[in-house]
Amino acid sequence: MTAAEQQPTTEYANKGYGVANLPNQLHKIVTKKGTDFSIMVVGESGTGKTTYVNTLFASEMLTPMDDVTRRKKQLDKTVDVNIHKAELEEKNFRVKLNIIDTPGFGDYVDNNECWAPIFDFIENQYEQYLIQEQQPVRKGLIDMRVHACLYFIRPNGHSLKPLDIRAMKTIGERVNLIPVIAKADTLSPNALKAFKKRIMDVIQAQNIQIYSPPLDGEDDRATAKNRSIIASMPFSIIGSETEVATPDGRKVRGRKYNWGVAEVENENHSDFIKLRELLIRTHMLDLINTTQEIHYDFYRTSQMKTRKFGEIKPKKTDNKKFKDEEENLRKRFTEKVKLEENRFRQWEQKLITERDRLNKDLEAEHSLVKQLETELEALQNSASPNAKFFRK
Numbered sequence: 001m002t003a004a005e006q007q008p009t010t011e012y013a014n015k016g017y018g019v020a021n022l023p024n025q026l027h028k029i030v031t032k033k034g035t036d037f038s039i040m041v042v043g044e045s046g047t048g049k050t051t052y053v054n055t056l057f058a059s060e061m062l063t064p065m066d067d068v069t070r071r072k073k074q075l076d077k078t079v080d081v082n083i084h085k086a087e088l089e090e091k092n093f094r095v096k097l098n099i100i101d102t103p104g105f106g107d108y109v110d111n112n113e114c115w116a117p118i119f120d121f122i123e124n125q126y127e128q129y130l131i132q133e134q135q136p137v138r139k140g141l142i143d144m145r146v147h148a149c150l151y152f153i154r155p156n157g158h159s160l161k162p163l164d165i166r167a168m169k170t171i172g173e174r175v176n177l178i179p180v181i182a183k184a185d186t187l188s189p190n191a192l193k194a195f196k197k198r199i200m201d202v203i204q205a206q207n208i209q210i211y212s213p214p215l216d217g218e219d220d221r222a223t224a225k226n227r228s229i230i231a232s233m234p235f236s237i238i239g240s241e242t243e244v245a246t247p248d249g250r251k252v253r254g255r256k257y258n259w260g261v262a263e264v265e266n267e268n269h270s271d272f273i274k275l276r277e278l279l280i281r282t283h284m285l286d287l288i289n290t291t292q293e294i295h296y297d298f299y300r301t302s303q304m305k306t307r308k309f310g311e312i313k314p315k316k317t318d319n320k321k322f323k324d325e326e327e328n329l330r331k332r333f334t335e336k337v338k339l340e341e342n343r344f345r346q347w348e349q350k351l352i353t354e355r356d357r358l359n360k361d362l363e364a365e366h367s368l369v370k371q372l373e374t375e376l377e378a379l380q381n382s383a384s385p386n387a388k389f390f391r392k
């Protein structure tokens, strides 16, 4: 990157949140009770998810509800799902923002389905919402459905790893998936460009579903903007929790190198601002709507096909796949026990035969001793008529 002297853009400064532009009807609803909006960060361990969350809070959040969580610098491995909360408010609009930080995956020898806890978390939020919707009184619904899931791709400069492909494929079927290239400061602008292209090629070839802003609206300007957003995907981001001084004397959030500073909020260095705008300004409403109308609706209808209204979701252990597995295990166990029992019986039989044989030998020995004793007695009797008095 050569742009240490390049100025960060101020184009987005002082703009309102997307909620201010919601259509009137929604405007009223939102004004009354506020809306929930949840962003989740997922991806391999050490790709900078926690740093990104902290950077986003430091750069944007106005009135964090949970100051303790917000300030907690947690750059060690994340081991639990952490939910950071903030409240955005503008012109009577309230957005309850949840940012869900998840433990990274990919650390184990067997990474098969290591994203399953994340997938389950997403589905659980739909399930919780579904249960509440089915209650007679539906006031004060708690909505933790994930509206945008940022998938962090390691900046290896080559392509997507098989693990990423499988994880993105699965997660993308349930939620608005937004791929991001982590640690963009570690790639040169040319390498980053080529990397972005290769990733998009794989996403298309593998038919991975990612969030795509609408291109069929009536507003030409909005459509053109959406096209440029699609062209920028996957967004490259830089995360940093500290401010550093640029060679031209500015203090910015960024990462310092010998060649200069990689600035978080400089659009020539990363797509951090573009992504932030999309998430909490320009496309918040679309993310909320698509979650409700596509992803949640898909979940609801698929559940309703197999469950009656109000019936609780079968636990994993009631699941057919798990049941079959359990049945197979039980069969294998019974077979093994039978086999061992057989072996034991054969061994027991052998022991009995051996015992009988030894008993017979013993009896033979006994009768031999008896016979010898009789012979000895007979001999003694015949040798001396008085001998019997000295026998014992």
Ligand SMILES: Nc1nc2c(ncn2[C@@H]2O[C@H](COP(=O)(O)OP(=O)(O)OP(=O)(O)O)[C@@H](O)[C@H]2O)c(=O)[nH]1
Binding pocket: 043, 044, 045, 046, 047, 048, 049, 050, 051, 052, 074, 075, 076, 077, 078, 079, 102, 103, 104, 105, 182, 183, 184, 185, 186, 237, 238, 239, 240, 255
């Ligand atoms: N160069 C560079 N390093 C970064 C960036 N973001 C984070 N890091 C560093 O990468 C390391 C891991 O960052 P974390 O934010 O803990 O990564 P994580 O994805 O939350 O990791 P897990 O919690 O284990 O999944 C830290 O040393 C960060 O300082 C970035 O944009 N560029």
Ligand SMILES: [Mg+2]
Binding pocket: 049, 050, 051, 074, 076, 077, 078, 101, 102, 103, 104
């Ligand atoms: Mg983390």
